[in-house]
Amino acid sequence: MPKAIVVGAGIGGIATAIRLSAKGYDVSVFEANSYAGGKLHSKKVDGYRFDLGPSLFTMPHFVDELFRLHQKNPVDHFQYIRKEVLCNYFWDDGVKFSAKANKEDFIDDASRVFNEPSENIKNYLLRSKKKYDLTASLFLEKSLHKLGTYISRETLKAIFQIGKLDIGQSLNTSNKNTFKNDKLVQLFNRYATYNGSSPYQTPGIMSMIPHLEMHYGTFFPKGGMHQITESLVELAKNVGVNFYFNEAVERIVVANNKAGGIESINGNYDADVVVSNMDIYPTFKKLLSRERQPKKVLVQERSSSALIFYWGISKNFKELDLHNIFFSGDYEKEFEHIFKKKSLYQDPTVYINITSKEEPKDAPAGHENWFVMINAPGNYGQDWESLKNQSRKNIISKLNKILNIDIEKYIVSEFILDPKGIESSTSSYRGALYGAASNSKFAAFLRHPNFSRSIENLYFCGGSVHPGGGIPLCLLSAKIVDDLIPEA
Known part of the structure; x- marks a missing residue:
């Protein structure tokens, strides 16, 4: 049986592993972290459960399709509900809008x-x-x-x-x-x-x-967003995919212009096919440092990152739903700060995701778990401690004004994730959430392809390559790679 190695257990890597297994490959996934999912991970703190990364779930049929590839009924392994409200929007002048699906x-x-x-x-x-x-x-x-x-x-x-x-x-x-x-x-x-x-x-x-x-539609997976990762890892293991956690890959082995395996911190592994789910920048700079570098791709402008406050809130807010947006008074200036000044605007747009609205056990009774995010520039060596402290004040001031409340006294638990932390934990260059930005009409064509033009048997999936970032596009990248790789 031919062997395939996937570098990185992000959602695109897991999906690729599942697809290649269905094609007859013996698949191994190598992950530097102790867990799968990449950004699609979760954490429990002080009785609150938080999804750490992506909070919007659309096009669930791409997940269902992976179960059907292996003749399994998705409903037996992964369930979700369709939301009737897409998002609640709030402005400083008191205007509110509940966007229906x-x-x-x-x-x-x-x-x-x-x-x-x-x-x-x-x-x-x-x-x-x-x-x-x-x-x-x-x-x-x-x-x-x-x-x-x-x-x-x-x-x-x-x-x-x-x-x-x-x-x-x-x-x-x-x-x-x-x-x-x-x-x-x-x-x-x-x-x-x-x-x-x-x-x-x-x-x-x-x-x-x-x-x-x-x-x-927009959906909520029962058990939270992390359940997407959990269910797909379970599927992958059930169909014979091997996971190697806490085993960072140090090099993709290339000989005679062919990928033939990987070197990890624990040893060498041969393969007939290698797929990198790692961000394309560190893939080339670290794993393929001896190979010709795709300079145009590597110098592309990075997408925005995020500054996220995870708050345990000792109160229920009836006016809020799963997805909530509190808009900046000057949207253009906000994006000017993010992309031009590489800084944070004093009046940011605030996104609040509250999974306890759908999954009450995600917070203690009478409490809510708030994922409070603002768009941020990537990590360019800014003073993140200062930016975090000032942004926290700005966010609280905005929420107090719009919700007419002193939110500070209800924050009973807190931890924070900034672009520097995102970069460190996910190997996403500069902490970019979506790889390259799409700030030009040619951006779609400039993303790195899902295969190597110069190295045989080497492929790429995930949010930093074609077709882009976000759960649906990462799953589509796995599908494209599947189409490119021959049957075993």
């Missing part, structure tokens, strides 16, 4: 709250769907770096309708050309953060993302 309800409510013609919103969402339908098979489901991808009816159709994709203007410009209300523009600008980019730089094609949320 049902498209018609969303249009009616948004038209009323923002005094926006319903036709504007309806047409925007129709264009969002059109963009996704035209480009999904090209940009998301196939390798952009294989000629065969472009010799297809779908590609020709997308090319002939390229004017409808808004590639030549920013997401903000696209939204401002559609909506009269600045708050609604800001709401739709927020979707740039789903790939760690700025709405003032990322192209308007990113307006396809709202369609994904409303068409496919």
Whole structure:
């Protein structure tokens, strides 16, 4: 049986291992940490359970598909519920908006709250769907770096309708050309953060993302986001995948332009196929340091990172749901600070995720577990202690004003994760959450491919390569790698 080695047990690496096992490979996964999941991990502190990383779950059929590959019923191993409310939005002037998952309800409510013609919103969402339908098979489901991808009816159709994709203007410009209300523009600008980019730089094609949320829905996995990792690791082990935890890989062995295995801290392992789920930057700088470096890819601007406060809150807030956003009063300045000044704005947009709303055991009775996040620049050697202290004050001040409460006295437990910590624990270069930023119209084509052009039997998956970061795209990267690797 041919052997495959996967470097890194992030969600993309686990999914790749499951797929290659179904193809007949003897698969081993090597992970430097003592746990699987990468950013998709959890922690229990003082009676509260927190998901440490990704908090939004969409397109669960990509997870279900992995169980079906091995003739297993997903429901027996992994369960989730569909949310009726996508997110609750709050502004400093008292405006509140609860975004419903049902498209018609969303249009009616948004038209009323923002005094926006319903036709504007309806047409925007129709264009969002059109963009996704035209480009999904090209940009998301196939390798952009294989000629065969472009010799297809779908590609020709997308090319002939390229004017409808808004590639030549920013997401903000696209939204401002559609909506009269600045708050609604800001709401739709927020979707740039789903790939760690700025709405003032990322192209308007990113307006396809709202369609994904409303068409496919947003979900909550029973047991929390970490249950995605737990269930897939269990599946992988059940189908024969071997995991080597606390075993960092030091080098991918290349001879005669072929990957033939790895060197880890514990020894050498041969393989017929090697897949790196490690961030593409350290993959080349550390594991492939003797090989030719893809300089254009490695110097790409990194996506945003995050500063996260995990708070145990000794109170229930009925006005909050699973996902909540408290918007900055000046969104453009916030992103200018993040991407241009590599700093944090004094009035940040605050995202609060509360899994105890769906999973009461995640917090003691009468309490809530708050995942409080602001978008942040990557780690460029900033004084993170000072930035954390000031941001904490700014966040509390904002929440106190909008919720009309002294939140400080309800914080009974706290720990913090900054970009420096994200970089250290996940090997994500500069702590970037999504690898490279998508702050240009060529960004999709600049991501590193899912295979090596110069080294045979070497492949790449995960959020730092094509098609991008976030759970669905990481799972799609595994699917693309699966398509590229021959049957055992």
